[in-house]
Amino acid sequence: MQDKKPTLQDVADKVGVSTATISRCLSDPQKVKPAVREQVMLAIKELGYVPHGAARALASRRTRTIGAIVPTVDNAIFAKAILSLQHELTQAGYTLLLANSSYSLEEEWRETQALLSRGVDGLVLVGEQHLPETLEAIRRQEIPYVNLWVYNPQAQYSCIGFDHIRASRQIASHLFDLQHREYGVISGMLKHNDRAALRLAGMREFLKEQAIELPDARVIECRYSVEQGRQAMHQLLTEHPDITAVFCGNDILALGALWGARELGISVPDQLSVTGFDNLDFALALSPQLTTVNAPSRRMGEQAAEYLLKQIENKSAEIEHIELEAELIVRESTSLARG
Amino acid sequence: MQDKKPTLQDVADKVGVSTATISRCLSDPQKVKPAVREQVMLAIKELGYVPHGAARALASRRTRTIGAIVPTVDNAIFAKAILSLQHELTQAGYTLLLANSSYSLEEEWRETQALLSRGVDGLVLVGEQHLPETLEAIRRQEIPYVNLWVYNPQAQYSCIGFDHIRASRQIASHLFDLQHREYGVISGMLKHNDRAALRLAGMREFLKEQAIELPDARVIECRYSVEQGRQAMHQLLTEHPDITAVFCGNDILALGALWGARELGISVPDQLSVTGFDNLDFALALSPQLTTVNAPSRRMGEQAAEYLLKQIENKSAEIEHIELEAELIVRESTSLARG
């Protein structure tokens, strides 16, 4: 109906009150006499008034915006977390600014600057490993901030996640109980990815306790992709045919590994056990169904929203370390070691 | 080093010029004498000055922000598009505001309002079906806007996508050539999802031309999930054991369908052919590898960024209809009809 977008002033003029009153109706309705409030609400509706975010942000020094930087949204595990995070934020009237770091700390730093200059009221990053300048910039902004996907009770920053070491130890223990003694690992890139490093560390730790060797040659490091998982499996089985169990850094690699094993005519789990990590939707639909660890991605997203919103409300900066459960899910891709 | 965040004024004071000059250095450097420019840049670096997004947006009436609303980021096909969209935007100094509509037009409308009030400079939605209020609100905002995932040369709004009808006709034709005459369909929910509807329509259209019946009882509509695909397959094969080919609305449903067939002891493709849609990463790693249609999701994201950025630059509102290719990829899940 209107040509120009109506402003607060337009609403105020229409009702015959000050802009302050209209503003209050929007942000703190009970401060306004009900009769007035109703008129204002009516006028807002009639004019089709929509608050101007930037003006609001400038005046109130809050943007009602939360930034999140994940390695890549093109991995269901992060997508799920983003989905629940976004859902919770919307409920609370917040908007999500999303960025992807492509598993690069430099890229994460660049994205952090971009989000910070947008004035995000809170920020979520993935992992515990960040460039010092990233951390410093966040600190100076004095906004609540949380590391997702990690649980470290000693951390000086808040974190929400699970214990990767314990989770991977569970997998190792499961395989060990099945009499496996010759292991191979298909890991994600370890550099700049503390989650991948911790998973491998947990595996190593457990095997060491059992006095089992895990030579570096049996640990293949590659990007998280189906194709890479497949190639790694080929390499592993060709160079080390005695391997009976392959621990994969995530389900995507495991999917590729399963494919690779099939191509080589190696039957899983009869001849070879394979494990994943994350419990993506497809894990259950594969044949064999994938033994994996369930990552609480949805809950991490929810908790991150809850934590940040709470901190913003209180204007406090309390550090919290929230641990979520990541349980081992035994399915068909693991069984007793052959021979 | 600083306690308070430095403002333009601080930089201006430090260099001894006006804020206007600093502002110009940032937005249009060649308007400033090189000597001055260098001093300014130095001061900016030293002070750690970062522009205040909201103030900038308020004064310039541009936020350098693009909004995108997809059904759900928790579907690799949308995640890939978002990833490339975000990548392109970052390159250009823009930030992505992401929202999910959960395949609900009402939710889409709510998210649209939120993004519009954030002052996005451009907006991308998925599909051609939107609430009239959504369209009206976008129109009033006078910002460039594009419908992704559809190609309709007659549309009154810009669109970037592919021809779903043609793509699904290709699948149908492929199956027909393999002598299939008894079909089943596992479709996504048709309501509020024109892409799903078009895919089914293409299938129907082709079969009709071949004088083949596709009774409604053989078309199962369900949410896009592995589990739903599995259940639909059970239902289809139980009620219509003569079916030899099942057309699935996307790869996720096809994955579930494959699982369901396996559970029923039905061998794919010997006894039954199954097709997907999207060509997700896992399609190649399955056994049998999935016959599907490759959706150009990455390119859609890129093109969307390119289109919006161009429109914003020109301040024009030209309508474009960009068609991308979606080719059939024949793999192992389809073969000659049995008997």
Add this chain to the structure above:
DNA sequence: CTGAAAGCGCTTACAG
């Protein structure tokens, strides 16, 4: 409960 007014941190014609 309400209003006048300052101010948030920039950009941008307009002069010079």
Add this chain to the structure above:
DNA sequence: CTGAAAGCGCTTACAG
């Protein structure tokens, strides 16, 4: 090439 100044559309102590 540069500066003074208005103005973007809100919020929020401060008075009353």
